[in-house]
Amino acid sequence: MEAISTLFWPTVAVLLTLAIYTFLWEDNPIYKVAEHIFTGVSVGYMIAQSWHNIIMPKLIVPTTNYFSNGRYLLAIYFIIGGLIGLLYLSRFSEKTSWLSRYPIAITVGFYAGFKIVPIWMTNVSKQLNATIQYPNGDSMLNLKMFGKFFDNPTWGNFISAINGPIIVIGVLLVLIYFFFSFSNDNIVVRASRKPALVVLMLGFGGSFGYTFMARISLFIGRMNYIFSDWIEILTTTLGG
Known part of the structure:
Protein backbone atom coordinates (compact mmCIF):
# COMPACT_ATOMS: atom_id res chain seq x y z
CA MET A 1 0.00 0.00 0.00
CA GLU A 2 2.84 2.37 0.84
CA ALA A 3 4.52 1.59 -2.48
CA ILE A 4 1.33 2.44 -4.38
CA SER A 5 0.93 5.74 -2.53
CA THR A 6 4.57 6.57 -3.33
CA LEU A 7 3.93 5.96 -7.03
CA PHE A 8 0.47 7.56 -7.19
CA TRP A 9 1.24 11.30 -7.06
CA PRO A 10 4.28 11.20 -9.39
CA THR A 11 2.08 9.29 -11.86
CA VAL A 12 -0.64 11.93 -11.54
CA ALA A 13 1.99 14.59 -12.29
CA VAL A 14 3.11 12.69 -15.40
CA LEU A 15 -0.45 12.21 -16.65
CA LEU A 16 -1.27 15.89 -16.15
CA THR A 17 1.92 16.88 -17.98
CA LEU A 18 1.01 14.68 -20.94
CA ALA A 19 -2.57 15.99 -20.82
CA ILE A 20 -1.34 19.56 -21.17
CA TYR A 21 0.83 18.60 -24.15
CA THR A 22 -2.19 17.10 -25.96
CA PHE A 23 -3.07 20.71 -26.82
CA LEU A 24 -0.30 20.50 -29.44
CA TRP A 25 -2.60 18.18 -31.37
CA GLU A 26 -5.85 20.11 -30.82
CA ASP A 27 -8.06 21.56 -28.13
CA ASN A 28 -9.62 18.53 -26.44
CA PRO A 29 -11.43 17.49 -23.22
CA ILE A 30 -8.28 15.94 -21.73
CA TYR A 31 -6.45 19.25 -22.01
CA LYS A 32 -9.47 21.08 -20.58
CA VAL A 33 -9.51 18.81 -17.52
CA ALA A 34 -5.81 19.40 -16.86
CA GLU A 35 -6.22 23.13 -17.45
CA HIS A 36 -9.11 23.39 -15.00
CA ILE A 37 -7.26 21.35 -12.38
CA PHE A 38 -4.22 23.61 -12.72
CA THR A 39 -6.34 26.76 -12.50
CA GLY A 40 -8.36 25.47 -9.55
CA VAL A 41 -5.32 24.34 -7.59
CA SER A 42 -3.51 27.62 -8.30
CA VAL A 43 -6.47 29.74 -7.20
CA GLY A 44 -7.03 27.60 -4.12
CA TYR A 45 -3.36 27.83 -3.19
CA MET A 46 -3.34 31.62 -3.62
CA ILE A 47 -6.50 31.98 -1.52
CA ALA A 48 -4.96 29.89 1.27
CA GLN A 49 -1.70 31.85 1.08
CA SER A 50 -3.57 35.16 1.15
CA TRP A 51 -5.63 34.07 4.15
CA HIS A 52 -2.74 32.75 6.23
CA ASN A 53 -0.07 35.30 5.21
CA ILE A 54 -2.08 38.50 4.70
CA ILE A 55 -5.64 38.52 6.04
CA MET A 56 -5.00 36.72 9.34
CA PRO A 57 -1.66 38.26 10.44
CA LYS A 58 -2.22 41.74 8.99
CA LEU A 59 -5.95 42.33 9.52
CA ILE A 60 -7.80 39.95 11.82
CA VAL A 61 -5.11 39.34 14.45
CA PRO A 62 -4.12 43.04 14.82
CA THR A 63 -7.77 44.11 14.95
CA THR A 64 -8.66 41.65 17.71
CA ASN A 65 -5.50 42.56 19.63
CA TYR A 66 -6.29 46.27 19.46
CA PHE A 67 -9.85 45.64 20.65
CA SER A 68 -8.65 43.50 23.55
CA ASN A 69 -6.09 46.16 24.53
CA GLY A 70 -8.63 48.96 24.39
CA ARG A 71 -7.03 50.69 21.38
CA TYR A 72 -10.31 51.16 19.58
CA LEU A 73 -9.22 53.86 17.12
CA LEU A 74 -6.54 51.60 15.66
CA ALA A 75 -9.02 48.74 15.52
CA ILE A 76 -11.51 50.93 13.64
CA TYR A 77 -8.69 51.96 11.29
CA PHE A 78 -8.07 48.31 10.39
CA ILE A 79 -11.79 47.61 10.06
CA ILE A 80 -12.19 50.50 7.61
CA GLY A 81 -9.28 49.14 5.57
CA GLY A 82 -10.87 45.69 5.52
CA LEU A 83 -14.23 47.09 4.43
CA ILE A 84 -12.57 49.04 1.61
CA GLY A 85 -10.90 45.81 0.51
CA LEU A 86 -14.25 44.02 0.52
CA LEU A 87 -15.50 46.53 -2.04
CA TYR A 88 -13.49 44.55 -4.63
CA LEU A 89 -16.18 41.87 -4.33
CA SER A 90 -18.78 44.33 -5.60
CA ARG A 91 -17.64 43.55 -9.14
CA PHE A 92 -19.68 40.35 -8.97
CA SER A 93 -22.84 42.47 -9.22
CA GLU A 94 -23.56 44.81 -12.12
CA LYS A 95 -25.52 47.19 -9.88
CA THR A 96 -22.75 47.63 -7.33
CA SER A 97 -19.67 47.11 -9.50
CA TRP A 98 -18.96 50.85 -9.46
CA LEU A 99 -17.99 50.54 -5.78
CA SER A 100 -14.88 48.57 -6.78
CA ARG A 101 -13.44 51.72 -8.35
CA TYR A 102 -12.64 53.12 -4.91
CA PRO A 103 -10.25 50.38 -3.71
CA ILE A 104 -8.75 50.20 -7.21
CA ALA A 105 -8.15 53.97 -7.21
CA ILE A 106 -6.63 53.84 -3.72
CA THR A 107 -4.37 50.90 -4.62
CA VAL A 108 -3.21 52.34 -7.95
CA GLY A 109 -2.72 55.81 -6.50
CA PHE A 110 -0.75 54.55 -3.52
CA TYR A 111 1.56 52.31 -5.53
CA ALA A 112 2.04 54.96 -8.23
CA GLY A 113 3.22 57.44 -5.61
CA PHE A 114 5.16 54.87 -3.60
CA LYS A 115 6.94 53.23 -6.52
CA ILE A 116 7.67 56.15 -8.83
CA VAL A 117 10.95 57.14 -7.15
CA PRO A 118 12.30 53.57 -6.69
CA ILE A 119 11.35 52.68 -10.26
CA TRP A 120 13.04 55.82 -11.57
CA MET A 121 16.20 55.08 -9.60
CA THR A 122 16.35 51.35 -10.33
CA ASN A 123 15.07 51.28 -13.90
CA VAL A 124 15.23 54.61 -15.71
CA SER A 125 18.29 56.12 -14.05
CA LYS A 126 20.37 52.95 -14.12
CA GLN A 127 19.34 52.17 -17.69
CA LEU A 128 20.35 55.65 -18.80
CA ASN A 129 23.66 55.24 -17.03
CA ALA A 130 24.17 51.77 -18.53
CA THR A 131 23.65 53.27 -22.00
CA ILE A 132 26.72 55.48 -21.74
CA GLN A 133 28.93 53.62 -19.26
CA TYR A 134 30.32 50.14 -18.83
CA PRO A 135 29.80 48.47 -15.44
CA ASN A 136 33.38 49.43 -14.49
CA GLY A 137 32.59 53.13 -15.07
CA ASP A 138 34.37 53.57 -18.42
CA SER A 139 32.55 55.47 -21.14
CA MET A 140 31.10 53.42 -23.99
CA LEU A 141 32.50 56.01 -26.39
CA ASN A 142 36.02 55.57 -25.05
CA LEU A 143 38.51 56.22 -27.84
CA LYS A 144 41.15 54.28 -25.95
CA MET A 145 39.36 51.12 -27.08
CA PHE A 146 39.98 52.03 -30.70
CA GLY A 147 43.58 52.91 -29.89
CA LYS A 148 44.00 49.51 -28.28
CA PHE A 149 42.58 47.86 -31.40
CA PHE A 150 44.91 49.73 -33.77
CA ASP A 151 47.87 48.85 -31.56
CA ASN A 152 46.85 45.20 -31.43
CA PRO A 153 44.32 44.48 -34.22
CA THR A 154 42.69 41.33 -32.87
CA TRP A 155 39.07 40.25 -33.20
CA GLY A 156 38.49 40.62 -29.45
CA ASN A 157 39.82 44.19 -29.41
CA PHE A 158 37.67 45.05 -32.43
CA ILE A 159 34.50 43.80 -30.71
CA SER A 160 35.43 45.71 -27.55
CA ALA A 161 35.95 48.90 -29.57
CA ILE A 162 32.66 48.85 -31.50
CA ASN A 163 30.45 47.32 -28.79
CA GLY A 164 29.89 50.57 -26.87
CA PRO A 165 29.28 52.85 -29.88
CA ILE A 166 26.81 50.36 -31.36
CA ILE A 167 24.77 50.34 -28.13
CA VAL A 168 24.77 54.14 -27.82
CA ILE A 169 23.93 54.73 -31.49
CA GLY A 170 21.24 52.01 -31.43
CA VAL A 171 19.53 53.57 -28.40
CA LEU A 172 19.60 57.02 -30.00
CA LEU A 173 18.17 55.68 -33.26
CA VAL A 174 15.27 53.97 -31.47
CA LEU A 175 14.56 57.09 -29.39
CA ILE A 176 14.48 59.23 -32.53
CA TYR A 177 12.18 56.68 -34.19
CA PHE A 178 9.64 57.06 -31.38
CA PHE A 179 9.74 60.86 -31.18
CA PHE A 180 6.42 61.44 -32.94
CA PHE A 208 11.82 36.04 -28.42
CA GLY A 209 14.83 33.73 -28.52
CA TYR A 210 15.35 34.12 -24.78
CA THR A 211 11.67 33.39 -24.12
CA PHE A 212 11.73 30.39 -26.45
CA MET A 213 14.80 28.95 -24.76
CA ALA A 214 13.15 29.42 -21.37
CA ARG A 215 10.14 27.42 -22.58
CA ILE A 216 12.42 24.75 -24.03
CA SER A 217 14.16 24.58 -20.65
CA LEU A 218 10.79 23.97 -18.97
CA PHE A 219 10.00 21.26 -21.54
CA ILE A 220 13.35 19.56 -20.93
CA GLY A 221 12.69 19.70 -17.20
CA ARG A 222 9.33 17.96 -17.57
CA MET A 223 10.75 15.32 -19.92
CA ASN A 224 13.61 14.74 -17.50
CA TYR A 225 11.06 14.27 -14.74
CA ILE A 226 9.12 11.72 -16.79
CA PHE A 227 11.99 9.70 -18.24
CA SER A 228 14.33 9.94 -15.27
CA ASP A 229 12.63 10.62 -11.94
CA TRP A 230 9.29 8.96 -12.63
CA ILE A 231 10.78 5.94 -14.41
CA GLU A 232 13.14 5.45 -11.47
CA ILE A 233 10.25 5.62 -8.99
CA LEU A 234 8.22 3.25 -11.19
CA THR A 235 10.95 0.62 -11.52
CA THR A 236 11.86 0.88 -7.83
CA THR A 237 8.24 0.53 -6.73
CA LEU A 238 7.34 -2.32 -9.06
CA GLY A 239 10.67 -4.03 -8.60
CA GLY A 240 10.45 -3.76 -4.80
Missing part, protein backbone atom coordinates in the same frame (compact mmCIF):
# COMPACT_ATOMS: atom_id res chain seq x y z
CA SER A 181 6.62 65.19 -32.37
CA PHE A 182 9.11 65.41 -35.23
CA SER A 183 7.81 65.73 -38.77
CA ASN A 184 8.26 62.75 -41.07
CA ASP A 185 9.92 65.12 -43.52
CA ASN A 186 12.74 65.71 -41.07
CA ILE A 187 15.93 64.37 -42.63
CA VAL A 188 17.18 62.93 -39.34
CA VAL A 189 13.92 61.04 -38.78
CA ARG A 190 13.88 59.67 -42.32
CA ALA A 191 17.53 58.63 -42.19
CA SER A 192 17.16 56.88 -38.83
CA ARG A 193 13.96 54.99 -39.63
CA LYS A 194 15.40 51.86 -41.25
CA PRO A 195 18.43 51.52 -38.94
CA ALA A 196 16.07 51.95 -35.96
CA LEU A 197 13.84 49.17 -37.29
CA VAL A 198 16.88 46.91 -37.62
CA VAL A 199 17.84 47.60 -34.00
CA LEU A 200 14.25 46.99 -32.86
CA MET A 201 14.03 43.71 -34.76
CA LEU A 202 17.32 42.57 -33.25
CA GLY A 203 16.01 43.42 -29.80
CA PHE A 204 12.66 41.70 -30.37
CA GLY A 205 14.40 38.69 -31.88
CA GLY A 206 16.72 38.39 -28.90
CA SER A 207 13.77 38.67 -26.50
